[in-house]
Amino acid sequence: MLQIKNLHVKLEEEDKVILRGVDLSIGPGEVHAIMGPNGSGKSTLSYVLSGRDGYEVTEGSATLDGQELLEMEPEERAAAGLFLAFQYPVEIPGVGNMTFLRTAVNAQRKARGEEELSAGDFLKVVREKAKTLKIDAEMLKRPVNVGFSGGEKKRNEILQMAMLEPRMCILDETDSGLDVDAMKLVADGVNALRSEGRSFLVITHYQRLLDHIKPDVVHIMAAGRIIKTGGPELALEVEQNGYADILNEVG
Amino acid sequence: MALPKAKEDALAARLATLDLPAGKGWLATARADALARLRAMGLPARRDEYWRYTDPASLNAPEAPAAVRFDAGDEAEPFDGMDRLKLVFVDGVFDPAASDDLTLSGVTIERLARAGDKDIHWAQGTYGVLEARGQTPVARPFAALNSAFATDGVLIHVTGKAAKPVSLVYVHDSETSDAILHHCIKLEAGAELTLLENGPAAARFSKVMEVDIADGAQFHHIRLQGRDHQRRAVTHIFARLGTRSEMRSFTLTANGRLTRNEAVVELNGAEGRAHLAGATVGDGDFHHDDTVFVTHAAEACESRQVFKKVLMNGATGVFQGKILVKPGAQKTDGYQISQSLLLDEDSQFLAKPELEIYADDVKCSHGSTSGAIDETALFYLQSRGVPRRTAQALLVLAFLAEAIQEIADERIAEDIAGRLERWLARHGSRG
Numbered sequence: 001m002l003q004i005k006n007l008h009v010k011l012e013e014e015d016k017v018i019l020r021g022v023d024l025s026i027g028p029g030e031v032h033a034i035m036g037p038n039g040s041g042k043s044t045l046s047y048v049l050s051g052r053d054g055y056e057v058t059e060g061s062a063t064l065d066g067q068e069l070l071e072m073e074p075e076e077r078a079a080a081g082l083f084l085a086f087q088y089p090v091e092i093p094g095v096g097n098m099t100f101l102r103t104a105v106n107a108q109r110k111a112r113g114e115e116e117l118s119a120g121d122f123l124k125v126v127r128e129k130a131k132t133l134k135i136d137a138e139m140l141k142r143p144v145n146v147g148f149s150g151g152e153k154k155r156n157e158i159l160q161m162a163m164l165e166p167r168m169c170i171l172d173e174t175d176s177g178l179d180v181d182a183m184k185l186v187a188d189g190v191n192a193l194r195s196e197g198r199s200f201l202v203i204t205h206y207q208r209l210l211d212h213i214k215p216d217v218v219h220i221m222a223a224g225r226i227i228k229t230g231g232p233e234l235a236l237e238v239e240q241n242g243y244a245d246i247l248n249e250v251g
Numbered sequence: 252m253a254l255p256k257a258k259e260d261a262l263a264a265r266l267a268t269l270d271l272p273a274g275k276g277w278l279a280t281a282r283a284d285a286l287a288r289l290r291a292m293g294l295p296a297r298r299d300e301y302w303r304y305t306d307p308a309s310l311n312a313p314e315a316p317a318a319v320r321f322d323a324g325d326e327a328e329p330f331d332g333m334d335r336l337k338l339v340f341v342d343g344v345f346d347p348a349a350s351d352d353l354t355l356s357g358v359t360i361e362r363l364a365r366a367g368d369k370d371i372h373w374a375q376g377t378y379g380v381l382e383a384r385g386q387t388p389v390a391r392p393f394a395a396l397n398s399a400f401a402t403d404g405v406l407i408h409v410t411g412k413a414a415k416p417v418s419l420v421y422v423h424d425s426e427t428s429d430a431i432l433h434h435c436i437k438l439e440a441g442a443e444l445t446l447l448e449n450g451p452a453a454a455r456f457s458k459v460m461e462v463d464i465a466d467g468a469q470f471h472h473i474r475l476q477g478r479d480h481q482r483r484a485v486t487h488i489f490a491r492l493g494t495r496s497e498m499r500s501f502t503l504t505a506n507g508r509l510t511r512n513e514a515v516v517e518l519n520g521a522e523g524r525a526h527l528a529g530a531t532v533g534d535g536d537f538h539h540d541d542t543v544f545v546t547h548a549a550e551a552c553e554s555r556q557v558f559k560k561v562l563m564n565g566a567t568g569v570f571q572g573k574i575l576v577k578p579g580a581q582k583t584d585g586y587q588i589s590q591s592l593l594l595d596e597d598s599q600f601l602a603k604p605e606l607e608i609y610a611d612d613v614k615c616s617h618g619s620t621s622g623a624i625d626e627t628a629l630f631y632l633q634s635r636g637v638p639r640r641t642a643q644a645l646l647v648l649a650f651l652a653e654a655i656q657e658i659a660d661e662r663i664a665e666d667i668a669g670r671l672e673r674w675l676a677r678h679g680s681r682g
Binding site: 050051052053073074075077078079083084086089090091092093094095099100103104105107108111143160164 | 625626627628630631632633634635636637638639641642645646648649650652653
């Protein structure tokens with residue numbers, strides 16, 4: 001599904017190289033985790049894949065089902081089935097959460113040549129999905145993420161994911177700032193979306209999120225490269241020994 | 252004091268093209284008084300402090316600069332389908348054939364052109380009177396000129412709850428029309444009126460509206476200024492509010508070469524409330540000026556000024572807003588915000604917010620900002636599949652929302668948001 005080949009990225013404004021040849025292949029229905037110390041390039045990878053400004057790809061490619069992502073506008077990537085759950089979801093004063101969700105859902109349907117959802121149908125679907133994430137009507141009415149707690153913001157990200165039904169989901173440190181209960185709620189939301197045709201890339205510092213969202217493959221990233229790949233046991237190793245051992249081992 | 256030579260000449264040139272309307276009686280006296288006021292102050296010049304940000308030259312010019320009529324395409328006329336009493340003016344002249352009958356329960360409406368013949372008229376206490384009060388501490392020459400030379404307009408006397416809104420429709424026909432309209436509105440105690448205005452009116456339009464709002468009365472005003480690109484307008488609202496009365500005024504301006512909207516509001520009775528709001532979108536050769544003066548002269552009144560401007564491709568926005576709290580006006584609650592969203596570096600916003608307070612137990616705040624669109628929010632929306640242009644429009648509408656929320660009628664607020672959305676779909680920054 002997602003193929004990243006030899007991806008090199010630098011910051012546009014300064015001469016700082018962040019990704020130095022990332023290779024990653026995620027098949028349909030697979031859940032991959034990327035772990036790594038601060039500054040290893042994990043979040044940059046998620047931003048570059050989703051098309052944020054400020055980065056320059058100097059080499060390599062990233063394709064989703066064979067389509068080159070890196071040449072698309074962010075909205076085209078979304079319509080192609082890519083979704084990024086933000087580490088820091090953005091507050092948008094003045095735009096109602098419901099309006100935001102409906103605009104996004106219908107924009108994607110339109111881009112894919114599908115019919116837009118009627119207001120009634122949309123409302124029905126959103127209420128149902130919001131309920132399982134314990135998002136109440138009040139939260140749906142409020143401006144996007146404004147005044148939301150950390151947990152509410154993350155649940156709101158998962159709600160968007162559930163509504164947009166992407167095929168490739170990237171979760172960027174979705175566990176940051178969450179207590180155990182909130183993390184469980186978010187993880188349940190993600191697990192409910194797991195299916196044969198949908199893949200996940202879970203970016204995290206800590207193993208604890210992976211107790212709830214069980215990965216098939218775990219990658220360790222350091223200094224802009226994936227330096228080790230293994231099964232779920234790799235995450236446990238990190239949890240017990242930290243990154244130092246692996247970094248030494250790889251050199 | 253004699254005027255400087257340049258001002259004397261400019262005034263003489265302007266007056267040469269105008270005739271005092273014929274007639275006797277109270278209205279003739281009011282006009283002569285207004286002309287005397289105008290002669291004493293002269294026309295504005297760029298060097299005047301109050302006109303520092305807006306060049307009055309094209310408003311002073313003896314002839315109106317031409318303006319081509321705007322073709323709205325398939326856009327529905329504002330307030331279409333609303334139950335309203337419609338009064339139509341073409342190039343500043345009342346058009347009875349296109350208008351509804353001037354009868355409405357709770358309201359008496361007359362044309363200014365007729366009212367002058369009557370010996371005694373309620374408007375005697377209003378016409379030119381509120382305008383004259385509004386001439387201090389700052390001179391407003393275009394308002395005096397208007398009071399002196401206006402031949403048409405309506406006098407609306409509201410004694411109860413108006414059965415439906417009164418809607419003034421200003422049609423622009425001739426490309427060189429120069430229209431002067433003057434309206435007086437008096438709301439008796441407890442009366443209620445919603446006044447709607449829309450249209451460009453003329454190539455150059457001068458309008459004064461004097462509104463006297465008695466105790467407990469409510470006046471709601473919604474205005475959509477015409478979209479003709481080259482049109483020029485200078486408008487004034489002079490309002491006086493009694494105890495526990497309410498005024499809400501909202502103006503939408505899209506396009507137009509030059510617009511100067513002045514509002515002069517006096518809160519004269521305790522617990523009065525005045526909300527003034529404006530949403531402005533300008534593209535290119537566009538200059539829009541909101542000049543507001545709110546006086547708190549009684550206790551426990553509330554005033555809000557909410558003015559938002561979206562500017563692109565070299566458009567200019569101006570805000571001059573003042574809250575004056577007089578001695579004794581304790582428990583005043585005054586709020587003023589003026590903000591601009593600049594979609595490129597060619598556009599500019601000039602703001603002069605002022606507070607002048609002579610009472611010690613008051614709450615007054617003012618803020619003025621200008622900034623660019625939030626790129627992070629834009630990316631967030633795009634990452635959810637919303638095309639950049641749509642995302643931009645959504646953020647722009649969100650920026651304007653605080654002003655639009657000042658409209659009490661939800662249907663009208665929705666209609667205006669829809670118009671802005673369509674406008675934004677057609678206009679974009681080239682920067």
